[in-house]
Amino acid sequence: MKNNQLLQLLIDDELNNQSLFCYKLSSELLSQKISLFTVVFERIKLLLEDLEIKNINTYVKTFWYFWFPLALDLAQKKEAKSNSLIVGILGGQGTGKTTLTKILAHIWQCLGLNSIELSLDDLYKTYQERQDLLKVDSRLIWRGPPGTHDVSLGLDILDRFQKQTYPILIPRFDKSLYNGMGDRVAFEKVGQGDIIILEGxxxxxxxVSETAFINPPYPIISEEDKQFAFDNNKRLKKYLSLWEKLDYFMILKPKDYRYSLKWRKEAEHKMIKQGKTGMSDMEIEQFVHYFWKALHPEIYLPPLLNNSQYTDLIININTHHSIESVKHFH
Structure with a gap:
């Protein structure tokens, strides 16, 4: 189907239907989508091919109703600011965080806006720093929980974007080093960043309140588990200054948080079939449960989902990794 025919179908569909996963409907956004469709959609098709997404047609409505208007709306928010717009994305493995980040970046490029991605992973303390941390707290066996990141470095980077102090050095992290323990490998020098995405x-x-740990959800069972959860809750306070830098905050929320365990198993099984090294099902469960013990979704997500003053957008993800519905507050 030619682009002009596809565009007309999408326009008719929007005028006659309201998709559950539509970001926003407005005559202004519709006008922008129509004028920019051809150039932007061609870029996105090439990106989806690079991401090895074969059935591109299944993503056409997701593009039209969600990716495209979200990117345009955030671009408008950026235009209203004199410095960088900082967008926070909360999402675990399998929620489409990487795909969304790449697609937004490509659309913004078509609009003449430069975006920079900063992952919490990039802010991990160095391997040696984490080895020293392990001597202080032997429970921090995996990188990832609060306390394993260099929050001051993250703050300095976001401050520099806000003050437009270019160039800026962004740390990059290689997870494969030291038998999977990972280490910081280099700093990437970047110039102007119109929109900054902080994801993790x-x-x-x-x-949260200490009362949340009186009868916590599985797998926080033993007194040691409760203490670990309690200590991570305290460590989380150090990150608040980082979150205060966010101008816009969205959550990629699986319909059931336990999907993350299923998705992790699927990913590991796929790697093993390809002849790569992968974890056994028991190792995966131990790994995922470790993070649930650190910051359990049933404890930490509800306050964010019900806080319209703090959260701007909630994207509900089904078991097939697809967007099921969208809720926006602003």
Whole structure:
């Protein structure tokens, strides 16, 4: 189907239907989508091919109703600011965080806006720093929980973007080093950043009341588990200054948080079939449960999902990794 025919179908569909996963409907956004469709959609098709997404047609409505208007709306928010717009994305493995980040970046490029991605992973302390941390707290066996990141470095980077102090050095992290323990490998020098994306599995999470750990959800069972959860809650306070830098905050929320365990198993099984090294099912469960014990979704997500003053957008993800519905507050 030619682009002009596809565009007309999408226009007719929008005028006659309201998709559950539509970001926003407005005559202004529709006009922008129509004028920019051809150039932007061609770029996105090439990107989806690079991401090895074969059935591109299944993503056409997701592009039209969600990716495209979200990118345009955030671009408008950026135009209203004199410095960088900082967007926070909370999402675990399998929620489409990487795909969304790449697609937004490509659309913004078509609009003449430069975006920079900063992952919580990039802010990990160095291998040696984490080895020293392990001597202080032997429970921090995996990188990832609060306390394993260089929050001051993250703050300095976001401050520099806000003050437009270019160039800026962005740390990059290689997870494969030291038998999977990972280490910081280099700093990437970047110039102007119109829109900065800060993404990670607990971006934006807030400390909760101590009462949350009286009868916590599985797998926080033993007194040691409860103490670990309690200590991570305290460590989370150090990240609040980082979250305060966010101008816009969205959550990629699986319909059931336990999907993350299923998705991790599927990913590991796929790697093993390809002849790569992968974890056994028991190792995967231990790994995923470790992070649930650190910051359990049932404890930390509800306060964010019900806080319209803090959260701007909630994207509900089904078991097939697809967007099921969207809720926006602003």
């Amino acid at each position: 599995w607990f971006v934006g999470m807030q400390p």
